């Protein structure tokens with residue numbers, strides 16, 4: 001018995017030490033086959049099933065299913081969720097869809113481009129990749145177009161989205177002109193900021209499908225130029241790079257002209273590279289400064305950017321498609337934890353085209369053991385925090401996780417008035433002077449905390465709960481696709497559920513859809529699993 005446990009541990013240790021090799025020899029080839037099958041499936045759908053003109057008919061079929069559900073006796077009814085399999089979604093939690101009544105939302109089409117309104121009407125399952133491939137050749141992009149091609153426009157609308165353009169327009173929800181929703185009684189409503197459903201308009205973001213089914217949405221688009229002139233600014237000293245981010249994002253002065261795209265990657269407490277991108281044409285004679293940085297043999301983007309810390313300030317022109325997908329090949333810096341030698345030049349040259357593994361494939365193959373291991377030994381968090389406390393965020397992240405790089409995207413958070421949505425109006429000291437928004441930022445923490453790397457004891461639950469406490473105290477919010485560890489009381493202290501509860505009662509969502517907290521909390525007993533994996537292997 002003892003030797004069996006010893007053997008198991010030795011195998012586990014061996015696999016951990018050689019995980020790069022295992023990923024390259026097994027995971028990547030399988031992911032490639034998986035991707036080819038998905039692409040074929042996609043092609044079949046596009047060729048034979050795609051039919052924007054059938055939108056109304058498809059929505060009527062969904063309404064019929066919901067009506068049928070609502071006519072069942074209450075005691076026989078399970079609460080509803082979409083039938084999209086969990087492994088296809090981007091959340092790290094595995095919500096128990098098997099306990100729900102699943103309603104298929106087979107809506108994958110782009111419905112209408114409206115250049116005169118600078119908007120696009122889409123069905124909810126359209127992916128960011130699909131929308132970008134459609135819009136960019138026509139000279140547009142989504143106002144908030146995040147870098148993860150696999151995310152769906154509907155999933156982002158019911159959750160939360162942000163990107164490096166958000167310091168200009170705010171979260172993804174601010175770029176939504178209208179939601180078309182099927183409510184729990186099967187009725188179809190069009191929801192806008194100012195119509196009779198404005199209460200729904202403000203509570204649908206961050207609701208995670210707990211108020212109704214989304215069947216279409218109209219989104220704001222922006223005009224583009226084919227290239228981004230990207231300036232890389234290395235900055236030494238925490239105070240200096242924090243100040244520069246506040247200044248560049250317009251956090252100090254609402255009338256200051258801001259760059260089109262802005263982000264910072266922090267490599268250690270005292271060193272960061274700030275990236276300032278502007279739509280641009282390439283001036284004659286500067287063609288040699290064009291960088292197609294998503295090509296398979298090119299260095300991973302964050303590694304490439306790190307070089308500017310030594311090289312000094314520089315600029316180049318990046319084709320827009322490459323810019324939007326700059327973090328794709330290394331999934332920000334997540335792939336490094338799977339393939340530590342993945343950025344080696346030889347590896348890139350011969351195998352770079354195998355990257356990145358499909359997120360859906362990684363989720364598809366996540367066994368309960370892997371799930372428990374990743375959530376206790378890795379961190380995947382995006383947290384919206386006030387930018388006037390950027391220094392404290394970095395200190396807190398280092399104190400709890402000691403993990404770099406850390407990502408910073410600035411983002412406006414608008415004051416829509418008290419108790420309108422799940423986010424509270426920013427506090428007075430967080431507001432940009434004279435504006436109706438505060439400047440916040442996404443703090444992206446992805447990877448393996450240093451204690452785990454050094455094979456020391458690490459209490460993931462305790463660290464995350466401390467991070468949540470800090471977030472609540474400064475008036476921030478974690479993205480709810482990631483694991484959260486708050487109790488219902490703590491959750492309600494962080495998010496303002498006043499309007500959400502009213503809307504749930506008014507539109508009969510209680511009993512029809514799970515409560516937000518039940519939908520996003522981890523599906524496993526975090527404390528128990530946490531204890532089990534706290535010690536190094």
Ligand SMILES: Cc1cc2nc3c(=O)[nH]c(=O)nc-3n(C[C@H](O)[C@H](O)[C@H](O)COP(=O)(O)OP(=O)(O)OC[C@H]3O[C@@H](n4cnc5c(N)ncnc54)[C@H](O)[C@@H]3O)c2cc1C
Pocket residue numbers: 038039041042045046049050051088106108109125126127128129130132133136146147148149150321322324325
């Ligand atoms: C009509 C229809 C019905 C469908 N039905 C189903 C179904 O029932 N069930 C199901 O599971 N799936 C279904 N799908 C497939 C589902 O939509 C795909 O899984 C999803 O669309 C994958 O996106 P993609 O292949 O377009 O993305 P990708 O292959 O990632 O992207 C497509 C193209 O866009 C480019 N691109 C991607 N992202 C960006 C970016 N950010 N910037 C610039 N360029 C970018 C890529 O380089 C690529 O050329 C359906 C699809 C359609 C069209």
Ligand SMILES: NC(=O)C1=CN([C@@H]2O[C@H](COP(=O)(O)OP(=O)(O)OC[C@H]3O[C@@H](n4cnc5c(N)ncnc54)[C@H](OP(=O)(O)O)[C@@H]3O)[C@@H](O)[C@H]2O)C=CC1
Pocket residue numbers: 080081082083084088089090091095105124146147148150151152153154155156158159160161162163207208209210212213214215479480481519
């Ligand atoms: N930079 C960014 O902005 C990033 C954001 N994210 C997050 O990823 C998620 C998006 O990923 P994606 O895989 O596309 O979405 P998901 O499938 O994860 O959906 C997100 C939530 O929206 C609900 N939802 C999806 N479609 C509908 C619909 N038609 N009607 C009602 N509810 C719906 C889902 O409910 P159900 O469980 O019932 O399907 C789920 O709770 C968001 O939560 C977003 O915050 C992730 C990465 C980056």
Ligand SMILES: CC(C)=CCC[C@@H](C)[C@H]1CC[C@@]2(C)C3=C(CC[C@]12C)[C@@]1(C)CC[C@H](O)C(C)(C)[C@@H]1CC3
Pocket residue numbers: 090091092148162163331332334359362363366374380382442444446
């Ligand atoms: C605001 C911004 C820039 C957001 C970017 C978020 C990405 C880095 C996140 C979104 C989904 C995400 C958490 C994911 C993962 C990595 C980080 C991702 C890609 C992975 C692939 C890590 C490995 C995990 O076992 C698992 C497969 C569950 C997840 C899936 C989602």
